Amino acid sequence: MRLRAWWADAAGGLPATYWYLWTGLLINRVGGFAVLFLSLYLTAQRGASPAVAGLVVGAYGIGGVGGTLLGGVLTDRWGRRSTLLAAHFATAAFLVALAVSTDLRLVAGFGLLLGVAQTMSGPAFVAAIIDVVPAERRSRAFNLQFWAFNLGMAGASLLAGLLAEWSYLGLFLLDAASTVLTGVLIAWKVPETLSRRPAEVVPDRGRGMRTVLADRVFLVFVGLTLLQALLYAQTNTIVPLAMAQDGLGPSDYGLVTALGGTMIVVGQLFVPRLIDRHRKARVLAVALAVMALGFSTLATADRLGFYLAAAAVWTIGSMLAAPPNAEINSELAPVELRGRYQAVFFLTFPAASFLAPALGGVSLQTFGSAHWLIVAAVGVLGAGLHLAAGPARERRVSELRSVSAGGGGRRPSP
Incomplete structure (x- = not known):
């Protein structure tokens, strides 16, 4: 009983849509191990020098900056759900493309696009939480989000080492599979949370x-x-x-x-x-x-x-x-x-x-x-x-x- 009461207090009576988003985050983070080993994959499997591997990982980071800004704009224009779906399914496609590409130029290009796609979901994810969680419960909602993110990262860190010894290709494909699973969960259970009042004026482009x-x-x-x-x-x-x-x-x-x-x-x-x-x-x-x-x-x-x-x-x-x-x-x-x-x-x-x-x-x-x-x-x-x-x-x-x-x-x- 004490454990149940403690969890009820920690969870704070959050809405079902929040929990579907939370579950998707946890699944995606547990399966998000490919980028952790991207530099090792490039040197061990694709024969890249450390300098080239650093440039490819840097391209991923540059893509992340662009993807964050793009995700913010699309979240307000397309809506939260549409942006989340586009980001997750595009991420899965680029993970597979990155895994099977052998030309380092293609690998760098897909790394850049992966950075864009993977970070697009961040603004949409948080905006959706704000939409569905009442203001007085958001502290608990974000606390649980932070907890799930770190729990997932801990799981990914443990699994990534084992999977890398088994197969780098498998590492990327399983990451893509977990991303698709998250996308399917969002498509199935998460409605569009952006509601526009009829009289609301949407900001002009730019x-x-x-x-x-x-x-x-x-x-x-x-x-x-x-x-x-x-x-x-x-x-x-x-x-x-x-x-x-x-x-x-x-x-x-x-x-x-x-x-x-x-x-x-x-x-x-x-x-x-x-x-x-x-x-x-x-x-x-x-x-x-x-x-x-x-x-x-x-x-x-x-x-x-x-x-x-x-x-x-x-x-x-x-x-x-x-x-x-x-x-x-x-x-x-x-x-x-x-x-x-x-x-x-x-x-x-x-x-x-x-x-x-x-x-x-x-x-x-x-x-x-x-x-x-x-x-x-x-x-x-x-x-x-x-x-x-x-x-x-x-x-x-x-x-x-x-x-x-x-x-x-x-x-x-x-």
């Missing part, structure tokens, strides 16, 4: 993205999310370099990453109870301060135990930040532009994955262990800025709710 980029309150929030993403990106870019400098090997780094994933899978469902009664700006400020504390301890770390303790601290910070980040993003987006707002928000993560190693590598080489004090200072700065920006965000959310409750009216000023 004006929608300009509206997003003129929204100062939202862009400040995106900038603060980028600071947080820069912190967390240290974990898979600069942390392994620092561990290597301290004489620790890949298996030690594997333990550090496994600890973070395990903590999220085990503990994320308990986060709503901790944060629901508090203002989101304060939760995010605490989250970034906790992450800063974790990274600051690396300034004196030289053994595995120190790295594990630091990882436990920064993972707690990231767990606290995930639900309010997604919830604020959903609240700041006008209904007719939800897809575009999601797209701009999601761009912070590929930007961080580029900036973190580019800047962090130079910083680590120049400042040594003091690099982690700089990272901690960025976290503390972000915490303070969240507290400063919180009131403006709350006023904007209140304005948007008033407009929505009134059935239209003047858009809140940027």
